[in-house]
Amino acid sequence: MSHARKERWTAFLILLPSIILLGIFVYGFIAWTMRVSLSKWDGITPDYTWVGFENFHRLFSKDIGGVAAIRFRIDLWNTFFFTVLFLLACVGVGMLLAILLDQRIRGEGVFRTVYLFPMSLSFVVTGVVWQWIFSPGTASRPRGVNALLGMMGLEQLQWRWFTSTESIGPFHLALIPVIVAAAWQMTGYTMAMYLAGLRGIPEELREAARVDGATETQVYRRIIMPMLRPITLSALIVLGHISLKIFDLIYTMTGKGPGFVTDVPGIFMFETTFQGNHYAQGAAISIVMLLMVALVVVPYLVTSMRGEVER
Amino acid sequence: MSARRSFDPMRLGIYLLLILFAMLFLVPVYVMLVSSFKPFAEVQDLSRMWLPPKAPTLESFQAAWFGVPEKGLRGLSLNIFNSLKLTIPATIISSLLGSMNGYILSKWKFRGADLIFALMLFGMFIPYQSILIPLTRVIATIGLGGTIWGLILVHVVYGIPITTLIFRNYYAEVPTEMIEAARIDGAGIFKVYWKVLFPLSMPGFVVVIIWQFTSIWNEFLFAVTILQRPELQPITVALRNLAGSQIKEWNLVMAGTLIAAMPTLIIYIILGRYFIRGLLAGSVKG
């Protein structure tokens, strides 16, 4: 064995434990879950009788799945609106805060800390606190935001928040408090990313543009925004995959809600599997979740890796 | 430059906006603080929900920390301790693994190493629901069901991708010349790591340890499915239980959230710089 070859082997051997562990715990388990999703397992005792895609049909066809299909459709819509609005809030507010903080602000460190600290908390903590803030109370004894509105004499704005069943088309308004809570937690993340991006843009570039007669707004629109685009993409992927698989926050804050107004696949999967003991059905839901996440993440991983090889 | 002007309404606007957002971000903290320092009777008075306590008291913290046995309430002190027992070993083991992996994947690339890396990374994005059913069964089969060790194993395994990623990006910045030089001196794969990279690794370890500590501390789904024994529950599960009670004593619950949040919050406030670095590294390329 040549020297270099031996070392390559050693390198591989060092990686081997991790490769084996992840091979089993990620890929092996995913395959296992897929197998469960194609089985008849309904109840505590495993039953691997092959039923093909029946559990998936039940999720997507109302005629076969009945209420499961209805619930899943609502879940997908909820996930869609939650993701879109959550991303918009995080990217919009995060970028705004980063740009503001980039203006040579006194006390920047304090502001940064304040915007970013929710990131260090658990989704469970966030869920509990925001549940308290948005729980509507009763008409005679309002609480949370409703109590605040009452104190300010704005009773007409009192609302049932996450217990409301109102909707605009397929968008359930009860999702709004949940989105606020999620955005509160994650906006600091996009802010930090943008701030790092802004700091990475050499001052000479901006100066040069200004010399060319560009206004501050133009500098941002023509020079800075385009340079922040890769950061936006990264933020969208990271936050997007979090929102597609969100569970802890909503489970703690609201649960599925009346008429599934705040239900998401993560909660559906958890309840179906561990409360209803419909293991095969739960596995099918989780596989759909996995596919949704993979759709977002795999292209990103592939391009990232390619970009690196080219470098 | 605008900053040099003595008064600029634009800058005033910027500060006002920043302060407004800061206040909005602190609303939940305010609610936590005013509620947790109130006695039960006062927190029940919903008309005072947004007002500071009349006479601040530590009784809810005391009850949340030590428990109220006659109400069937276990103290969170036990759960904080459980979370530490879980988080510290899991953090250390996964950081060490990540460091070795990152070293190999940045400095000893063999053929297919990039593919392996990409496949490893995928593990950090998957919804864990998609591995939960086999996971609970395997943990039970190998005799780790309902033990802290079972949850440590889980966090170590699913922590490998992120720790590897951070270290790989970190070591990529170490000039290859340094390694070449050491190799010319006859250092092998381990000696290079030990003599050259490890001494440089401290900032990397700080980033990874902070990142892993906060995410394991804050994790809920694995904990709720694997470690439900009351005497072993980590803090997130215990908090969810406290808040899920039928009759909510919100002063207690808010004191509980503060207790649960404290360790990661302190780390963040002291070592925030590194926390941000961990965050940025988490986005694959940063």
Next chain:
Amino acid sequence: MRNNRVWFLVLALVLMSALALSACAAPAAAPAAPAGEGEQQGEAAAPAGENQLEIFSWWTAGGEADGLNAMYEIFKQKYPDVEIINATVAGGAGSNAKAVLATRMQSGDPPDSFQVHAGHELIDTWVVADKMEPVTFIFEDNGWMDAYPQGVIDIISANDEIWSVPVNIHRSNVLWYNKGIFEENGLEPPATMEDFFTVAEALKAAGVTPMAQGDNGVWADNHLFENVMLGVMGPEKYAGLWTGDTDWNGPEVKTALETYAKMMDYVNEDHAALNWDQAAQMVVDGDAAMYIMGDWVAGYYTSLGLEPDQDYGWAPVPGTDGVFMMLSDSFGLPKGAPHRENAIRWLEVAGSKEGQDAFNPLKGSIPARTDGDRELYNVYLQSAMDDFASDQIVPSYTHGAAASEGWVTGISDAMTLFVADLDVEAAQTNLAQACVDAGVCSE
């Protein structure tokens, strides 16, 4: 040379992982091993902390927790050396706890004994899966076969064995009402569903919210629905729903859904934000006149210091006079209980007259045994004891007596939708589908 070092490291790694594994295995092995006969009496090797008893329940607060503690006290007097671990999971009439229990049983970590609703919830989930030990021997050894009514024994039996020890009986079909409001308006508690709407209309006209509801948690919708079904279709048809004899697509279920939808015109608008205890509170506070809920409400009122018949009134749910919709909390013996001997001792306390008479007056339920000491129970509970002895008994589905956990989950999903849109036709289709999915109805 380098080669040696590599192998040394690999060896070290292997050793380390072996060490780690053995360290992992050690704590796990102890509870996994079936408890030997002599284990309790201070076996030399067993550390003192190992003489434990872990009881799993969702009784976290109020009278339920007090009652459980009273049983613990009796146990402690008998077995002072045993350390009791009170494993409780709060919320949602046990729905959270059930998920927790399922994950624990799945991960091979059963508690020594756990609370479970007697009936299908126990049998269809845990007995069928072969996760339980029969407790018939405890009944025989303690001479309990005659101490429990046959109807109760039937519910906890399957395959010629008894599978759990019931500690109490609750009644589902109770209408709680505010006596003051009814007197002021010259009303009587309604006896039929038609009466209900007449009364509700009168109350509404008088500016009172006729009925309280707190369904933040779908089980409260299920609870109201099972009572409406019972009131509309009567005990035979209702019982037939759970055996496949009554058609879920039939007119009775349709009428029940329509009645339910109509009732929603008379409930407090913020019902989705409230829990059952807040709804119960509305009645005694005078914010609502009536409330349909199980008789743990009486226990809750007792914990508020209220007296039955003075501070609140009760009646059977309209249309259910002479029928007792029951549910029962029971404790079972899981296979592989870490401290089996202690678990058996616990079940003996839980099933004893002494245990039940300590537990039930506090919990606000009646004993599952026939020989409970009437003197210990308040007026409401005495009336429930009388009714239980004389009424026709039907099982509650919301609380696990009538249907499997999986089926109830299906019905819950249908009800979650129904309460939001009140679409009777869709709900009936979904309910019928849930019965088919449960394997009780055919397509």
